Amino acid sequence: MTETIYVLNGPNLNLLGLREPEIYGSDTLDDIAGRLEDQVHGTGHSIDMRQTNHEGMLVDWLHEANAEGARAILLNAGAYTHTSIALLDAIRAITIPVIEVHLSDPKTREAFRHTSYVGMAAVKTVEGHGAKSYEIALTHVLDGDI
Numbered sequence: 001m002t003e004t005i006y007v008l009n010g011p012n013l014n015l016l017g018l019r020e021p022e023i024y025g026s027d028t029l030d031d032i033a034g035r036l037e038d039q040v041h042g043t044g045h046s047i048d049m050r051q052t053n054h055e056g057m058l059v060d061w062l063h064e065a066n067a068e069g070a071r072a073i074l075l076n077a078g079a080y081t082h083t084s085i086a087l088l089d090a091i092r093a094i095t096i097p098v099i100e101v102h103l104s105d106p107k108t109r110e111a112f113r114h115t116s117y118v119g120m121a122a123v124k125t126v127e128g129h130g131a132k133s134y135e136i137a138l139t140h141v142l143d144g145d146i
Contacts (some may be wrong), residue, residue: 002046003071006096007036008061010078011052016103017059027131035131037093039138045071055080059090066094072141074134076101081118087126091121097146099137102127 009029012019015069017028033049040047048070050061058077065073075098077087091098105128119125125127126137140146 002044004046004048004065004068005040005050005138006061006065006070007033007047008058008065008073008074008075008077009049010055010058010076010080011053011084013076013078014051014053031136036134036138038133040142043142045142055084055086058084059086062087062090062094062096062098066096070096072096072146073098073121074101074137074141075099075118076103076134077118081116084117088117088121091118097123097141099123099140099146100125100127101133101137103130103133104128 002095015030017026019032029049029051033047036047036049052058058080062073073096077084080087081102083101098121100122102114102125116125124137124140129136
């Protein structure tokens with residue numbers, strides 16, 4: 001039986017590769033998805049990679065992952081990380097482990113980025129490694145760390 005790992009991405013991440021490459025790098029979400037697919041090849045896991053600019057959709061997907069019995073969720077909530085009590089509540093309401101993912105290190109950026117509502121409920125945070133942050137987070141899942 002294949003175990004699904006949801007990789008959920010929030011606002012403006014559809015612009016990766018174009019948006020502020022000096023901060024976020026030149027990789028697109030498709031590039032990242034391809035590397036994650038390669039990483040799970042032959043492990044009995046599959047990747048379900050999604051992106052939305054809408055907060056409520058992220059909440060719905062968190063609920064869906066839980067209802068479907070996903071193995072884990074990698075969540076890059078973008079700016080909602082720092083504003084969304086709804087995401088905090090949704091993560092607390094589900095039993096699937098959530099790993100918070102960031103391309104940059106929010107603690108080294110503007111002060112408003114230093115608070116993470118997602119991080120308050122996530123089991124782990126991986127940040128500051130560019131696109132490799134996703135691969136590191138996935139390694140934690142595949143190695144059974146979470």
